[in-house]
Amino acid sequence: xxxxFWTVVITMTANSIMVHAxxxxxxxxxxxxxxxxxxxxxxxxxxxYKTQGGFIVWWDKKFDYATxxxxxxxxxxxxxxxxxxxxxxxxxxxxxAGYYYNVYLHNGSDLFKPLGWAMGQGTDENRYxxxxxxxxxxxxxxxxLQHEGFHIFQYKANSPGFVYRGDSQWFIEATANWxxxxxxxxxxxxxxTASAVTANPQVTMWYxxxxxxxxxxxxxxxxxxxxxxxxxxxxxxxxxxxxxxxxVGGFYGKVSELPQEYLSRQLGxxxxxxxxxxxxxxxxxxxxxFPAGTETRAAKELKNYGDAQDVHPIVQTYANEGTGGKxxxxxxxxxxxxxxxxxxxxxxxxxxxxxxxxxxxxxxxDGAVAAFQGRVVVRTGATARQCPLTMTDATTGQQKxxxxxxxxxxxLIVAATxxxxxxxxxxxxxxxxxxx
Numbered sequence: 001x002x003x004x005f006w007t008v009v010i011t012m013t014a015n016s017i018m019v020h021a022x023x024x025x026x027x028x029x030x031x032x033x034x035x036x037x038x039x040x041x042x043x044x045x046x047x048x049y050k051t052q053g054g055f056i057v058w059w060d061k062k063f064d065y066a067t068x069x070x071x072x073x074x075x076x077x078x079x080x081x082x083x084x085x086x087x088x089x090x091x092x093x094x095x096x097a098g099y100y101y102n103v104y105l106h107n108g109s110d111l112f113k114p115l116g117w118a119m120g121q122g123t124d125e126n127r128y129x130x131x132x133x134x135x136x137x138x139x140x141x142x143x144x145l146q147h148e149g150f151h152i153f154q155y156k157a158n159s160p161g162f163v164y165r166g167d168s169q170w171f172i173e174a175t176a177n178w179x180x181x182x183x184x185x186x187x188x189x190x191x192x193t194a195s196a197v198t199a200n201p202q203v204t205m206w207y208x209x210x211x212x213x214x215x216x217x218x219x220x221x222x223x224x225x226x227x228x229x230x231x232x233x234x235x236x237x238x239x240x241x242x243x244x245x246x247x248v249g250g251f252y253g254k255v256s257e258l259p260q261e262y263l264s265r266q267l268g269x270x271x272x273x274x275x276x277x278x279x280x281x282x283x284x285x286x287x288x289x290f291p292a293g294t295e296t297r298a299a300k301e302l303k304n305y306g307d308a309q310d311v312h313p314i315v316q317t318y319a320n321e322g323t324g325g326k327x328x329x330x331x332x333x334x335x336x337x338x339x340x341x342x343x344x345x346x347x348x349x350x351x352x353x354x355x356x357x358x359x360x361x362x363x364x365x366d367g368a369v370a371a372f373q374g375r376v377v378v379r380t381g382a383t384a385r386q387c388p389l390t391m392t393d394a395t396t397g398q399q400k401x402x403x404x405x406x407x408x409x410x411x412l413i414v415a416a417t418x419x420x421x422x423x424x425x426x427x428x429x430x431x432x433x434x435x436x
Contacts, residue, residue, distance in 0.1 A: 036098055046111060051100060069112050097128075143181070143184060150179040169206075185238070191298055201223040202312065220305040234290070284411050286382065321346070330342055341356060352402075355433070356399050370418050372415065374389030375388070375412075376399055
């Protein structure tokens with residue numbers, strides 16, 4: 001089953017029931033008195049169930065999913081312990097009110113079939129959230145369960161800047177994927193949506209299927225960009241050792257800023273801009289600090305499910321040359337948006353010295369003050385080295401790089417890192433690449 005993680009919000013109308021549970025199978029650390037059952041979609045007459053802590057897992061009585069229910073409970077209980085104990089997040093409304101959080105296992109041919117469930121968190125007519133889990137994901141330590149489990153504890157977030165819409169929506173999904181990936185540090189399967197970012201790196205960090213520009217395509221890579229942006233979170237924490245607590249802390253910090261503004265303030269504007277440009281270079285370098293095979297696995301997912309007509313990772317490719325002494329601008333469809341980046345490539349077969357120059361416009365397309373970072377990446381097979389452009393001011397930079405004949409791929413990366421953290425404003429510039 002594909003491991004692309006979607007949150008599907010489903011609102012249905014049905015009769016709710018409420019019965020008092022017997023003593024819950026709660027872990028010793030759970031000091032809450034026995035919860036009550038309150039379910040919109042299941043009853044003890046139609047479904048079997050198991051409980052642990054604040055969770056109840058239901059399944060159609062026509063099937064034997066007792067083992068899967070235990071594994072689901074074990075996984076969600078571990079997520080709960082970490083979210084509450086380590087990250088100081090909150091239980092959702094159900095347990096806070098004394099009711100179990102409902103989790104429904106379904107297989108597409110059971111009594112839940114008419115509801116059309118996929119995998120995700122919804123809110124029922126009692127105004128309580130719940131999870132729907134396809135039976136194939138109901139295993140111990142499943143990444144999909146961990147992703148959805150993390151969403152449970154985002155539900156009561158008290159930061160108005162972190163709502164699930166507009167230019168903040170991306171962070172809710174990116175951090176849920178980030179959380180799941182941290183549980184499987186040796187697996188490249190958690191990075192399959194990375195190609196949704198690298199296929200169109202010119203779009204914003206906060207790009208989603210809801211805030212894209214009118215007329216832009218509705219395809220796999222566009223819809224999965226917000227899920228794929230977990231690679232930035234994982235780069236920050238796993239590679240650059242940014243605190244996990246800092247990444248999560250904004251949800252319950254009563255933060256009015258957007259998540260990207262919050263991260264910039266917490267880390268410092270200059271540091272955040274540098275980290276973002278380094279992240280772009282890490283992507284172009286082939287994700288060397290991520291699990292082996294990440295780049296190949298992500299490319300396979302894009303090939304299998306993406307739109308081949310909407311893949312724009314490189315603005316321009318040159319062969320053993322630069323721009324011929326000319327200053328060049330990216331075409332309209334490529335020009336980078338705020339907190340996006342552009343890539344230029346040189347196919348190299350000879351020893352040479354390249355000089356890269358960047359001259360950015362002072363303002364973006366809507367008038368915001370512009371800022372840029374530049375990076376050069378030189379790849380030789382699986383090995384890559386990175387070099388920053390020396391920026392003389394916020395928009396101007398230069399770097400000279402020597403390459404050998406064996407350095408097959410040379411890249412210039414231009415990242416837009418303005419102080420504006422919303423919208424789809426573009427930030428244009430000129431580059432000049434000179435050889436020898």
